[in-house]
Amino acid sequence: MGAPAYGAVLLFALAPAAAVVNGSGAGVNSNSVLVALLDSHYTELAELVEKALLLQTLEDAVGRHNVTIFAPRNEALERDLDPEFKRFLLEPRNLKSLQTLLLFHVLPARHPAGSWPAASHPTLSGEDVELAAGANGSMRVAHAAVTRPDAVLRPDGVIHGIERLLVPRSVQEDFNRRRSLAAISAVLPTGAPEVDPRTHRLKKPAPPVLPGAPPVLPVWDAMAPGPSIAPAPAPGPGNGKHHFDGHSQVKDFIQTLVLYGGYNELADILVNLTSLATEMGRLVSEGYVLTVLAPNDEAMARLTTDQLSEPGSPENILYYHMIPEYQTEESMYNAVRRFGKVRYDTLRLPHKVVAREADGSVKFGQGEGSAYLFDPDIYTDGRISVQGIDAVLLPEDDKKPATPVSAPDRKAPAVTGSRKSKLRRGKLLEATCRMAGVFGQRSRLASCQ
Template structure:
């Protein structure tokens, strides 16, 4: 398919680009178009998987028009990443006939209408050509390497031409709008139907212990660079809309990274997402204590058969943010919280410890010398808050 595209460009006399690794400076004047065409060089570069996505999205002509109007910066995911780590379900979602707009948005999210070479790199958020309101974050990572959202630039200035520059990255950039659409599609195809949860066989759960809901690199969200707690919801969001709110908080769990397993459990392996939506529609407000992926992976086999009951113990029957939880726990020695776990024995208890909040049963928190085997600390505050559902990240699975 890429060869066919390249043939078209060769027919237009723009296919004979110079070496990708060491591109020569473009000649002055009109010269040879091939020397100036960043797209022609990209077609002949190692980024074949990226160009395959461009073709599947039908965006080659759009890229050509963009190159005529702007000096482009293109971030090309390395082929090895797309071949080995591009989640198969996510790829199928993008390639569904009715979802081409999401694939187009994803492809163009990798293209900026401004030229930024490695020497011109600067931290900041930039609008892409995707049409999405989501912006692309350029920065230096902890190792002081050039980075785009959560991806590292592993080959800066892979292609440099007069009409643009290409940097190779080690991941895939996915705008939040596409993430949300995929999360919504997963929910609508499974969890929103009021049917019994799937059985917890080894095939459906045990083999997924090391898996993640997504294997793509998502854009860095604000709290990774020091954002304030989530703002209060707009008045329009105070309507019940339990289904929409569940979609939103599942998407938030997936977006932040490290909470794909709990999102998968709530949506696909239990009926709790449906129960949460129904409760919100009835006027209730809830707090979800979400264990991280590492905590879920440590679950013992003996607990898998009771996973729905265990996760119900993580759903508090009142709305609490990180600030209100900490204030209550700081003011009182211990705070008892009612959960959806039935029967209501071993109620969840919260206490302040070392500047954060610890959760567990009354017995687990009875002594300061507790081993904390069934206690968890609030680690990622306010992952999602909308006035009716609050999601707080914790570092352990709580066993009632």
């Protein structure tokens, strides 16, 4: 953009402020130092001021006190400036950095060349700039030499021409940070951890897990590979890193069941009949969370001997009552109220527990084998949640597919003898019959009868 054309635009922008403000001193007028920025040597700086939306800010500063402006020459902004840095300044998201950089060139005081103060001075950006004077009379602003001292002198300020752009530390750090982020190469996403189906261990070592973070190994692969009908522990192939004292938490929740009353049968199965208490303690120690749907003693008494005598039956029954999530009565009730029906994974794959709202509570299962949430939040410690129910849940048996009923053969409707098909005569045949009637030959055509 040429200097005369851009000068006309800036003069038009400053025209409303050219009037004198009554009672508050003189405002910006045609003899202002801001208008002097239209000098042909500093049009690039004036254009940046316009793009940074700083005209009003500078007008307010000039109205309060004199200013000193350090104006880089046009060549320093056109050719000498790093293209990448210039692109950074002109991006809309970096408007704050551009404003900080330009205000770093303005001092809220008048410092002509005759009284050059060699010291550190605050700028309108809030950062200090160092002014220095050489023995030979040269002047410097930070690392830039003053090439045209007192280039413009006005009643409200002075402009010094400098050899290059001044870059404050904050803008340089912001630019370096953005450039570093842009230079980071994209990282290929890694898939889910591969688990050896034979050993249930990770094929590759897992990255370090922070305390409290979810474990890398799925809970089903961290469990013991088979049921154990003995009080002895049956450790599963976990990661061996215990971030929590899961055994103490399991002990506390079992003691809570006993003291709460009505859940002694479940506590006895967990501790004496199986080693599930030890297995649960190990899982919780490694960072897993569990929600136990605990049947009360009346529900456990309804179990038959056949249901408990088969090897692995107690474990399978209790695994079906353990959800690998941390749920409370409130969270489950809110879920069924919102979604109507919720399916929760259990430690007994691939079976799921279906929950729905019923009578202002949560109902698990379907049909006669359903159970209601009877005693909510018996034990909740952030890792283990125990919810009392009034029946034992059993997975649905595999239903046989219903035999498809074949559709009856469709027969065409019978045609009775009393109904005859009526011939339909076209327009051409009707016209022929009329012409034959004119000549007395209609009776000879069978179709005209």
